[in-house]
Amino acid sequence: MSSPTEKNNPAPSRHRGPVELRRGLAKGSTADQHLLDTRSPGDFTSTDPWRVLRIQAEFVEGFGALANIGPAVSVFGSARTTPGSAFYETGVEVGRRLAEAGFAVITGGGPGSMEAANKGAVDGKGLSVGLGIELPFEQGMNQWVDLGVNFRYFFARKTMFVKYAQGFIVLPGGLGTLDELFEAMVLVQTHKVTSFPIVLIGTEFWGPMVNWIRETLVADGLVSAGDLDIISVVDSAEEAVQKLVAGV
Numbered sequence: 001m002s003s004p005t006e007k008n009n010p011a012p013s014r015h016r017g018p019v020e021l022r023r024g025l026a027k028g029s030t031a032d033q034h035l036l037d038t039r040s041p042g043d044f045t046s047t048d049p050w051r052v053l054r055i056q057a058e059f060v061e062g063f064g065a066l067a068n069i070g071p072a073v074s075v076f077g078s079a080r081t082t083p084g085s086a087f088y089e090t091g092v093e094v095g096r097r098l099a100e101a102g103f104a105v106i107t108g109g110g111p112g113s114m115e116a117a118n119k120g121a122v123d124g125k126g127l128s129v130g131l132g133i134e135l136p137f138e139q140g141m142n143q144w145v146d147l148g149v150n151f152r153y154f155f156a157r158k159t160m161f162v163k164y165a166q167g168f169i170v171l172p173g174g175l176g177t178l179d180e181l182f183e184a185m186v187l188v189q190t191h192k193v194t195s196f197p198i199v200l201i202g203t204e205f206w207g208p209m210v211n212w213i214r215e216t217l218v219a220d221g222l223v224s225a226g227d228l229d230i231i232s233v234v235d236s237a238e239e240a241v242q243k244l245v246a247g248v
C-alpha cells in the first residue's frame, strides 16, 4: 500500500522502452539524448542490448551466406595437427571424398584438421566453407576456405555447423572438438535435430572415450545404451564418408 504522501506526490518515474524506472533509477538522460549527444562516451557498443543486435546480425549474416550451399557435411578436428601427420592427411582425404560425393565441406576455418578438410574439399573441386571464430590469439581463416564467415560468438557459429550440415565427421581433437561432438550428440539424443550421422575417425583415439561412456555412463544409468548408437567409429576417411552417405 502506498502512503498518502506517495499518492499525492508519486516517486518520479521514467520509461525506457518497456522498462519503467523509479526513484533513484529514474534520474539520468533519455535514450534520444544518449543517441544524439555527440559528447556522450562511445562505450554503448559494449552494452548488452547492443550485443543482442550484434548476435542477431551474426545469425542473419550466417543464414544469408550459407542458405544456398546445398548438401553439406561439417568436419571437426584439432586446430593443432600439422601437414604430414596422419590425422592431417586423413582430414585432407575426408574433405576430398566428401567433395567428390557432392557435399560442401564446412569446418571451423582454422588451422590443423580444419585446414586439412578445407584443402581436401578444394582438391576434390567441392565447395570449401569456413566458419571462423574471433579469438584473442588471432589466426585468420586458413588459405583453403573459399566461402568464409567470421563469427564473434561460438554459439551463433555452432548453430551454423548444425543447420547447414547433413552430418558430422569428427577427427581426433581436443576440447573444441569434444565440445562440438558432444553438442551434436545431445542435439540428436534430445531430438532437437532429425537424426543425422555422426562419424568419428580413429578407433584407437576414440575407443577409450566410447568405453568410458559404455562402462561408466551407461552402467550408472546416466545415458541409455541406445545413445551410443548416435555415433559410429571407423578407421579411415573412406569408411567415414561411406557411413555418412549411407546415413543421410
Ligand SMILES: CC(C)=CCNc1ncnc2c1ncn2[C@@H]1O[C@H](COP(=O)(O)O)[C@@H](O)[C@H]1O
Residues within 6 Å of the ligand: 075, 076, 077, 078, 079, 080, 107, 108, 109, 110, 111, 114, 132, 133, 135, 139, 172, 173, 174, 175, 176, 177, 178, 180
Ligand atoms: C592453434 C589454435 C589453438 C588455433 C585456434 N584457432 C581456431 N580457429 C577456428 N576454430 C577453432 C580454433 N580452435 C578451436 N576451434 C574449434 O574447435 C575445434 C578444434 O578445437 P581443438 O583443437 O580440438 O581444441 C574445431 O573443430 C573448431 O571448430
